[in-house]
Amino acid sequence: MSKKDYKPSSISGAIEDLLLYIIDNNITEIVPKFSFQLGFYYSEAMRTSAKFKVSEEELLDRLVKESYATKELYDKYVRCPVCKSYRLLVQFKCPHCGSTNVNKVTLVSHVPCGYIGVLEEMKTSNEKRVCPKCEKELGKRDKDWIRIGSLYKCNECGELFEMPSVQFKCVNCGKIFDYKDAEYENIYKYKINLEKIRKLTKQIVIRTIINVLKEDGITVEVNPTLQGLSGLKHTASLLAKCDGREILIDILSEDEIDDIMSIYGKIIDLGHPDHLILVPSDTAQSLTVDETVLKIVKYNKVSDVAQLVREKIISKKEKT
Ligand SMILES: [Zn+2]
Ligand SMILES: [Zn+2]
Ligand SMILES: [Zn+2]
The missing domain is CATH 1.10.10 (Arc Repressor Mutant, subunit A)
Structure with a gap:
């Protein structure tokens, strides 16, 4: 082969x-x-x-x-405007001075004295935070002090802000850009x-067979009509012509398997020496036909059919 x-x-x-x-x-x-x-x-x-x-x-x-x-x-998704890469690092920036040196901080209120400030900036005494206004220990959360929310603080200019600006750094080309230049x-x-x-499965399979056989210089006729011994005309799926030989091919899909008896009649009437019948494997088991008359080729996947047909034809070609 x-x-x-x-x-x-x-x-x-x-x-x-x-x-x-x-x-x-x-x-x-x-x-x-x-x-x-x-x-x-x-x-x-x-x-x-x-x-x-x-x-x-x-x-x-x-x-x-x-x-x-x-x-x-x-x-x-955001991608780099220069090299189109999606490999990006995301950074937060101070909206006032543009520094990326910003920290996320917690804004709290000390209930007894009403002080509002940043939790992380409070001094500690005996490992306990002390309120900078009343200079007493902060006490218990949700009783003596409450969390108001998260903020960002710039370590360069000292500004507190709710929302940092976002900038991207492309890992691929190094370009730094923000939403204005980003490609979304x-x-x-x-x-x-x-x-x-x-x-369209059958049509697709037939087109694939034609393409595959063309590569080997084998010409294929689609839906050829041939006259049987009885004088009746029959149509097959394909007729392949290779080195003066003619191979008749019929492809049966799962829903056509019930037609096997009419195919059987057609084969006998045509009496063609090279008549391949392609049948899906899982339905082929249920066939109770004389396989010496029907040259059945079983296929598992429709994507295998073209190669199966090619192998059958080429092997015949090489035997001659
Ligand atoms: Zn890039
Ligand atoms: Zn700043
Ligand atoms: Zn206080």
Whole structure:
């Protein structure tokens, strides 16, 4: 058997690969994942993207364009305006002098004397905090003193403020920026129209087979009509022509398996020497047909079908 790998390069080949993967794995949604190396990425699209050397974005946009998926907002994140990286460090800044040397402090009120001030700045005596106004011990929380809230204090200019300014530092390129220069990017997820894709499974499988066989220089006719011994005309899924041989291919999906008897009749009437019948593995078990008449090829995944067909045809080709 030929060991030549199937390496197509077209976007349509990539889309078909992704669609078959979606069917085989019952994918209903493609959501982004995040890593510091890659940023946001879509693992389902990534394997096809690497295999066919097309970008994930191009693949997913194509899914949307052909109504196989809808694009929805997943979330929004800040990224570097220079290098577009999401690897950012976040810093707080004093809104008055711009220093990043700020501390979070607790504002408290001493109930007996009414003093309001910063808890962390009170002096201690015998490890107990002392009120700077009445110079007595602060006492018990929620009885002698109450917490008013958190504030920030600038260690440079001494200013107290409720909300610090935020600045970002890009780990990747070192750029320091704030909300004015930040890029606030939309990150999308993709809802898969699995029902539509399922309905097209057979067409997708057929297109994949055509692409795979084309790589080996084998021409394929879709839905060929052939005349049987009885004079009746029959249609098959595909007719592959390879070195003067003709291989007839019928692909049965799960819901077509009930038709096996009519296929059986068709095969006998056609009497074609090379007639491959592709059947899903899990339904193939229930078949009670003469396998010496029916050349049944079982498949587990729709994504395997094209390679199975190729192997059957190539092995025949090499035997001759
Ligand atoms: Zn950057
Ligand atoms: Zn300051
Ligand atoms: Zn006091």
